[in-house]
Every structure is written in structure tokens, then in C-alpha cells.
Amino acid sequence: MRRPESSVSAAVPGAPHFPPLRLCDWLSVESDNSVRVLTGKVELGQGVLTALQQMAAEELRMPFERIRMVSAHTDVSPNEGYTAGSRSVQVAGAALRLACASAFQKLRGEAAARFSSGEVESTFEGAFFRPGVADVVRYCDLATTIDWTAAVSPANAVELREPHRWIGRSIARTDLPAKVRGAAFIHDLSFDAMLHGRVIRPPSRTAHLVSLDETALRSTPGLVTVVRDGRFIGVLADREEQAVAAAALAARCSVWHDEHGAIVDFRAVTAGVPLQEVQLDDPLTSESVLLRTQQVGMPPPWGGDEHIVSAEYSRPFIAHASIGPSCALARFGADGGLHIWSHSQGVFPLRSDIARALGMRAEDISVEHVQGSGCYGHNGADDVAFDAALMAREMPGRVVRVQWSRHDEFAWSPVGSAMRTRIEARVDAKGNVVHWELDVHSGSHMNRPGSSPDGIKLLAAAHLAKPLPLGTPIDATVEHGGGGDRNALVEYGFPSQGVAYHFHARMPLRTSSLRGLGAFANVFAIESFMDELAGVMDIDAVELRLRYLKDERARVVLRAAHTMVAAGLDQETHRGRAIGCGYARYKNIAAYCAVFIELSVETQVRLHRVWCAIDAGLVINPDGLVNQIEGGILQAASWTLKEQVTWKPGRITSTDWESYPILRFSEVPEIEVRLIDAANHPALGVGEAAQGPTAAAIANAVTRALGFRPRHLPFTRDRLVALIE
Secondary structure, eight states: OOOOOOBOBTTSTTSOOBOOOBGGGTEEEOTTSOEEEEOSOOOSSSOHHHHHHHHHHHHHTSOGGGEEEEOOBTTTSOBOOOSOTTOIIIIIIHHHHHHHHHHHHHHHHHHHHHHTOSOOEEOSSSSEEESSSSOOEEHHHHHTTSOTTSBOOTTSOOOOOSSOSSTTOOOOOTTHHHHHHTOOSGGGOOOTTOEEEEEEOOSSTTEEEEEEOHHHHTTSTTEEEEEEETTEEEEEESSHHHHHHHHHHHHHTEEEEEOOOOOOOGGGGGTTOOGGGOOOOSTTSOOOEEEEEEEESOOOOOOTTOEEEEEEEEEOOBOOOOSSOOEEEEEEOTTSOEEEEEOOSOHHHHHHHHHHHHTOOGGGEEEEEOOOSOOSBSOSHHHHHHHHHHHHTTSTTSOEEEEOOHHHHHHHSOBBOOEEEEEEEEEOTTSOEEEEEEEEEEOOSOOOTTSOTTSOOOGGGGGSSSOOOOOOOOOOOGGGTOSTTTTOSOOSOOSOEEEEEEEOSOOSSOBOOBTTTTHHHHHHHHHHHHHHHHHHHTOOHHHHHHHHOOOHHHHHHHHHHHHHHHHHOOHHHHTTOEEEEEEEEGGGTSOEEEEEEEEEESSSEEEEEEEEEEEOSSOSOHHHHHHHHHHHHHHHHHHHHTOOOOEETTEEOOOSTTTSOOOOGGGOOEEEEEEOOOTTSOOOOOTTTTHHHHHHHHHHHHHHHHSSOOOBSOOOHHHHHHHHO
């Protein structure tokens, strides 16, 4: 029997407002005196399962190795939505600590009642209490008499005690040994009599299938069956290479017709065309709407001695560029139930959309998370899971494995939306900013499964003979950190500021969540503009930031990173190089991050050194946190210097590593990360904190090196040459 639906407790600050959970929704004490801990969060390479295990062991006061973590599985896990937004430690971790602290108090209370001793000692050396010198009572001996269906209550506060035993230690990540041995990823799963599938996609998003020569196709060695439903074509074979060969032949045996013409040319966004000149009147694209505004303070009356500083910045469409292409497995059982193995970031929302698409009850579908090799948001994981389900439906009882090709991954995964940000500041004669305005244009950053009640957010759903509507595009709300306007409201204490978010519901490419959402482009723009303001005001760029930063934790982070540069800069090698900085507090509620970068510009931009200071509150695993920051810096550097999706009407053309280059190992700079001691504050999310500051630091350093300001990403050689000319 499957467990009832439940979701994260509203008792946790920042958690969604769902009904409270019971203790048994989070954990159980096993007969071998281990504790089975359930989480709705998934491991994406960020080390989150190790950090959550540390937090559970801390609150249960037991050995780390006696905790057994069970990751997202719709049959047993609490519904914690998506593993996204740098919320796993900050929100889910806080909820888990609360549940484990509640469980510990119940266990301790039961031990005290049994021995009538009032208080009993606990130990981190084993899962037991010591009521007396010679007495020991194990957790599993106490668990049978405790009501585990009791709700987790916020009254059971997490004890703030120091020193911690497990929190704050750089414990080796539990997910790494299997990855080193090469058996950790969903691509490695294998079952008896498993079938291998491939999907043949249309040559463009508007192409319709005219004919398919199935007679020729069925001559492929090892082919088991062809699955065809409208524009959806799948082949199933006994072996993977046979499926690949069948898919290649199917592409040659199919005839397609594209009845639509060109779609909106949004390339103007990345070519420096002013916003008002971008044409968004194509039939496939709606006009932009002013989705929302934010205002802090009231703009003062215009002063005669004021002048206006303004600039526009943009980023192109960006791909996930995961090293391993998406993969999924599915099996229909004899009872009509469907089991899916997926590397989705949200197993419950994925189950919901697949159930609606197949006309099934959600409780008849199980979705089990298995790690994939690279995930930065809404990539192809959910789509390939639906592909596998469609093909498994044709072969009940058999496990069907579907893997996308590299071309599939680049051509059909959702991409991060192109964006354009315009900033304007009023500066008085004394060099004070008296008003700040930011306008941002963007497509959706929230086209994930489960996000639309009137549509199915799965690629193949639109290709079926009876296509299912994709639904109305939306974007993340302010309460969830915003989408295109994430980090658009600045932390700087200007007397007044305003934000206007212009939402483009229809884009030429399918856009959705990519690491940081709109924060990457907005922080890049804001921090570039701060340097531009500093130049106008003839003031040091760091000093200008410190003048307007009111949050002392922000000031400490910026000063710390600045000090790192002074201490670590080699004056001999620095000749001919430039340094730039960027700062932000991710979503204005998560980690504080300041980045300084030393680079040179010759035939291309070359990064040499990176210094980063970060305040993440209570740090659970220092080594894991540093890994996250280093990875974020490198990915942001790749976005800033190289990455852009290229496309023609109806299709993406950057479908391999040549047409979509990323940062190479030979281009990786030295990175130094300093963690600010803020253990007296709650843990803050860090996974996306470094993205925007890194892009801005590169932009500001390139400006110092060249004497010209690049405002449109990426800073490729051709783009910089054009800027200079």
C-alpha cells in the first residue's frame, strides 16, 4: 500500500504552506538500531544527501554511519516539491532537523519514563541512552511504544548547542564511492530482459509527420517494435546499439512537412538592439505583459542638479549542457501500475503530469529518483521519463530504458530564457544616488511539470495524435524567489528604487528553469552598472558598494573578499592583468557572496585567479559548500565567456560541443574560497549564490583591461573585437 500524500511542514520558516507531517513521514527506527531517514530532496552532485544525513545524525545524537538516507520516491518520501532554488539545506534541512529533534525528545522521554530516572544521558557513539552506570537502552527498544503518527510540532525546537558533533564537519560525500566505481547513475541501471528505446523527434518544432516506411524499418536487426502515436515515434530493441541503428534508419525512412514559417527572431535581444526595437509580434509569440512591479520608497521630485546614468544588458538563451544526456526507465506491471526510474528534480510533480497525460490515477504511478550525470534545473529528465512511459505501455511487464542522444539533449531540452535588463539611476550633484529603476524582459523560468493546471509540461505530450496542451506559461512568484525578476530588487540602500518585470509568455524556444533563474542576468547587470556608476562618480567601485550596503553581513563578505585579493595578489605576475568584483545576496534571502577575478585579455579572455568570500550562516559541510561555490564560479564563467544557444526558426542549431562550447579544463583558474564564520545564524542556501557575482566580476575586469564596457553576454572573441571596433 502506498503512503498517503503529505508535504513539508509549514512550521519551518520559508517552507511552502502545506499541512504538517507526521514523524513517520520523516524517519523510522529499524530493528538493527539504525534510523531510516526519508527526504523528498535528491542528490544532483551538490552533496545534499550527505549534509542532510549530518543534520539528522546531529539531532538524533547518534553515529553518522547509522543513518540510512532514502531519497525522493513517491511511495515513501515526503513531498518536498523540487530540489531547486538553493532550498535543500535552508528549508528542507530545517524541517528535517525539526522532525529528528522531535523524535529524539520522544525517545528520551520514553527512556526516562521506563527507568523513572527523570533524565537519561545520550551519546553520539551509539543509538542508545544510558539511564545508569551499567544500563543501556537502544533506540530500537524504545521505538515500538512511541506513536510515530504524531505530527511534527514547532514546539519541539531544535536545540542550538555547540560544539556540534556532525554539523560543521567536512565529512566525505556518501554519493562519491559509487560514482568513482562507475555504477551510480541512472544510465548504469540494468534489468533482466530490458528493452532499449530511442525516440525520433521532428526536424523542427512545427513539423508534422507525412509518412514512415515501417516495412523498411522493421528489417533492423534486434528491433522488437515501433511505437507510433501522432508525431511521436519510438523504437524498441534488445540492445542499445540496435536501438540507435533503428532510430537512425527511422529518421531516414520518415517524411516531415513544416507548415509554419519563421518564428519571432529574439536574437535581437542578444545583439544589443534596444528593447523597444525588439519585434515580438510573431503569431507564435504574444506581446509582453507587465507581470509585476516592486517599489521601495517613493521617487523624490526631480532636482535641477541631477543627471541620469543608464545602461542595458542582455544574456542569450543558455543550455543546460549536462555531460550525460537524459535517461529514464519505466515498467508497466501486471496490475496496471507504472514504475518510473528518473533523475527528475521533482518526482511528485512529474508523477502528476504523467498521470494526467496517460489518464491514470497518480497513486498507480511510482516515480523513484536515480542520480543523473549533471542537472542544473529543468533539463530533459522529465521529458525522457514520459518517453519511457509511452514506450513501456506498449510492452507490459518489460523494463524499457530510453536514453537521449547528445543531439536530443541540446535540441529538445528546455533552455534558460534570453533576458534583457535596463537600469537607470538618478545622481545628484554631490554624487548621491537618489533613485534607481530596473526594467527586465524575460520569458518563463517555470515551465516544469506540475506548474500548470491547464497543461502538461512534457515534450512528447505535444507530439501525440491527440496533442495535450502545454498550458499557459507562468513564472515563479515573488514568494518563491521570483523568476525573471529574481534579484532584480537591489540590496543597496538607495532612497528609492523600482522594478518592472515584463513577461514574454511565448518565446521562440521552450524556456524553463536553469540554475539561478533570472538572478544570473540581473546580478550581472546590477553589479556591472555599479561599476559604471563608480566611474561616473569617480569613486572606487568597492567603496561605492560599501557606501550603500546597510546589512553588516554583506559588508563583512565584501571586505573579506577584497582583503583576500590584497593578500593573494602576485604583483610580478599581475602586470598586464585586471581585476573586477561582483557581489550579491542570492534571492536577497540566501547566502551572501562576493567574487573578485583577475584576468587578462589577449586573443581571448583568460581567467587567472578567483577570490570568493561567502556567508552561508551555519555551515553543515564546509568542503561540500566550497565545492558548490567552485562549481558555480566555473559554470558562470563558462556562461559569461562562451555559452549561447544558436537557432533558426523552429529549431536549435547548437546541438554538439563544437557549436555549443563550454569552459575547458585548460581554462580553469585558481579559485580560493573563504567561509565567513556565521554559525550563530541559520543555514542559508548556497548552490546558486556565485553565478551572478562571477559574471559581473568578469565584466568589470574586462572593462578595466580593454577600456570598453561589454554589456551583452557571452564575451566571445568576435563580440569583443566588434566592441573595440
